[in-house]
Amino acid sequence: MPLPAAQFHDLRDRCILVTGGGAGIGAALVEGFVRQGAHVAFVDIDEAASRELADRLSVEAGYRPLFIHADLRDIEALRTAAETAAATLGAIHVLVNNAARDDRQPLESVTEESWDESQAVNLRHLFFMSQAIAPHMRRAGGGSIVNFSSIAFLLNMAEIPAYATAKAGIIGLTKSLAGKLGPDNIRVNAILPGMIVTERQKKLWLDETAIAAMLEKQCLKRSLTAEDLVGPCLYLASNSSMGMTAQTMIIDGGAL
Numbered sequence: 001m002p003l004p005a006a007q008f009h010d011l012r013d014r015c016i017l018v019t020g021g022g023a024g025i026g027a028a029l030v031e032g033f034v035r036q037g038a039h040v041a042f043v044d045i046d047e048a049a050s051r052e053l054a055d056r057l058s059v060e061a062g063y064r065p066l067f068i069h070a071d072l073r074d075i076e077a078l079r080t081a082a083e084t085a086a087a088t089l090g091a092i093h094v095l096v097n098n099a100a101r102d103d104r105q106p107l108e109s110v111t112e113e114s115w116d117e118s119q120a121v122n123l124r125h126l127f128f129m130s131q132a133i134a135p136h137m138r139r140a141g142g143g144s145i146v147n148f149s150s151i152a153f154l155l156n157m158a159e160i161p162a163y164a165t166a167k168a169g170i171i172g173l174t175k176s177l178a179g180k181l182g183p184d185n186i187r188v189n190a191i192l193p194g195m196i197v198t199e200r201q202k203k204l205w206l207d208e209t210a211i212a213a214m215l216e217k218q219c220l221k222r223s224l225t226a227e228d229l230v231g232p233c234l235y236l237a238s239n240s241s242m243g244m245t246a247q248t249m250i251i252d253g254g255a256l
């Protein structure tokens with residue numbers, strides 16, 4: 001990954017927690033924060049990919065981020081992971097709620113169980129992780145929470161009713177948390193990525209036709225990759241955006 005052009009000096013030695021940091025956009029974010037000189041922990045369910053990332057960064061960047069294995073659908077495991085991160089790194093100043101799973105599911109095949117499962121993997125943990133980390137941010141004198149939503153819920157995408165609902169819910173959650181935590185100097189913003197060509201997306205959904213159709217809609221005629229999310233997330237995490245909370249930032253190459 002090329003180094004991000006900008007250096008956010010206030011992020012040096014900051015304590016950062018990223019969920020879903022083992023692969024895709026999350027892995028690029030972990031790397032981006034490490035390269036800012038921050039102290040980074042990340043939570044993921046994928047043991048192999050996460051260990052590989054931590055190993056690679058310890059060689060390439062000279063710093064080994066702390067990988068915490070947990071399933072974020074399990075709220076007790078999530079709380080333990082939050083406490084482990086804070087006990088090991090120190091008071092967490094930045095939380096990036098990034099983990100999700102964009103399973104396709106046609107209307108007819110949605111069950112009560114699959115609906116709840118989608119909310120658990122795409123929405124519920126963002127609230128409970130924010131709840132668990134907020135006391136540590138107060139201890140740090142403030143902080144920044146960045147929630148990953150998606151433009152998918154604005155596109156009338158037929159095959160993702162539960163995922164789209166969760167991603168829309170994240171906007172409401174972002175605004176409510178911003179209202180509650182603002183007096184404690186904790187900012188809460190959301191990023192809405194467009195089509196980001198990651199390994200999982202290529203393997204599961206993005207064939208050449210789908211990519212061409214999205215490029216047709218985008219103003220920028222190139223596919224966005226995970227690295228395109230790093231700069232915006234670093235900006236929201238850093239003091240450079242210190243007057244900004246309860247906002248949404250769309251990174252989609254101008255597709256909407």
Ligand SMILES: NC(=O)c1ccc[n+]([C@@H]2O[C@H](COP(=O)([O-])OP(=O)(O)OC[C@H]3O[C@@H](n4cnc5c(N)ncnc54)[C@H](O)[C@@H]3O)[C@@H](O)[C@H]2O)c1
Nearest residue numbers: 020022023024025044045046071072098099100148150196
């Ligand atoms: N890739 C895109 O085109 C795109 C578009 C819009 C929004 N987004 C959003 O960006 C974020 C990152 O997406 P991505 O494409 O990098 O996804 P990804 O699937 O490549 O990575 C997600 C990571 O989260 C982890 N994870 C999933 N479920 C977990 C669980 N229960 N507990 C712990 N970890 C878990 C996975 O193991 C993986 O490492 C998500 O919030 C996604 O909704 C992505």
